Amino acid sequence: MNSSPIGVFDSGLGGLTAVKRLAQLLPHEEIVYLGDTGRVPYGSRSRETIIKYAREDARFLLSHSIKAMIVACNTVSSSALDVIAPEIAVPVFGVVEPPSARAAALTKNGKIGVIGTAATVRSGAYAAAIARIDAKLTVTSAACPLFVPLVENGRVSADDIAVTTIARDYLQPVIDSGADTVILGCTHYPLLAGAIALVLGEGVTLVDSGAVTAEFVAERLRSADLLTDRAKPGRRRYFVTDSAEDFAAQASRFLEADISGTVEQITLG
């Protein structure tokens, strides 16, 4: 039994898709979230800069005596986790392995698609994780660099021709591959799931990397006896590096809940 909080960080808002699922599964757990909104997005930056920012994010969460850390940012999980994980004294979970295992279990034709930021795709982390599970699976990746700005600007409708045109351009290699299972390898992408599903067509299963990772972490903490025995709902705290008000206003689209009053602005770096 352990009543310390679970720490979660992301470059911005996207990691809230993991928080939402985690809070559903483990309502009694305390969660400390950090969104580096003053430096979002990470996905277009160099690996060196991503490592620097991720290290600062992790140190901040560790200062809150967390019992486990979720790196709810696919860019960091795929580009920097190998470097920062050994520096962290609590169990660390990225958002690459759990959805890779889920996709490998779900695919029927052995063809998996992965979509993410430029940095995530450049890293090859998903293809490597899937190959470790089953080398016979084939993986087709596509970078979708405009998806995060579209989500951050609330432009997500499947009826929006700008969204579907951009999605079609990005997803064509995945469609051509015949993949029957596609990993949303960026925690922002679930908000575009309708448009992505429309463009990919029927019969394709989408895997939400943030939600699947939350499920994986809940199971691991339970089996390691690291869950709290608290009877009351766990406290949620949100820290950001830009305006707390702006974050609270935007977060409601991800969490479908009002978190104003629980967000605090801090400085990193």
Add this chain to the structure above:
Amino acid sequence: MNSSPIGVFDSGLGGLTAVKRLAQLLPHEEIVYLGDTGRVPYGSRSRETIIKYAREDARFLLSHSIKAMIVACNTVSSSALDVIAPEIAVPVFGVVEPPSARAAALTKNGKIGVIGTAATVRSGAYAAAIARIDAKLTVTSAACPLFVPLVENGRVSADDIAVTTIARDYLQPVIDSGADTVILGCTHYPLLAGAIALVLGEGVTLVDSGAVTAEFVAERLRSADLLTDRAKPGRRRYFVTDSAEDFAAQASRFLEADISGTVEQITLG
């Protein structure tokens, strides 16, 4: 006569549209450019964060013994210049006043449009500057938050339905206003000039804020006898806060010249 360099900063690449014009007009001047590519974009951030970043940018340029500074970022010019300008011991030029004066001189029907980032439009700086020139002019502003990501991802063609759909949505209030002159109030937007002109229709004049500011600064330095008497071409140095290689590769689209080998990565903050 003064042979010190001219300093120019922007959140990222956009300020290069001002550098390009400045270098054409003043080929013998040294130019030191800072692009805060590790924290771009600024336009979606809070005013407090924009001021913090701009102050760090200005301090870096001052450490290079510059004789004048161009704040080639409309977001900073409109949201933070009133705070940071008094802290800077050399002449400082933003990208709001010169294009406002140019638009006021060009308009025939007295109706001016201004497009920019969310922060620029929220500031009301252009409308205020234009009102100071002539209170009878009317100004219609529109925020275009996806234009910077589109440019940074090379998605700028007037034949691209995603670009023109987004542009049409953003520009509709400006079209409805009947403006005959539109200020491109963001140094990224000249790369979208073709699509913007197509959507606005014939008979609308576009004012490039970076280029017009470069022309204004060249004239002011000349009249104050602050230009160099160097006979050789002036040195150009570029500093960035993310990968130098990535910046050099992207900069060619703005400068139409190869600057690899003259870009250096530094740390701010």
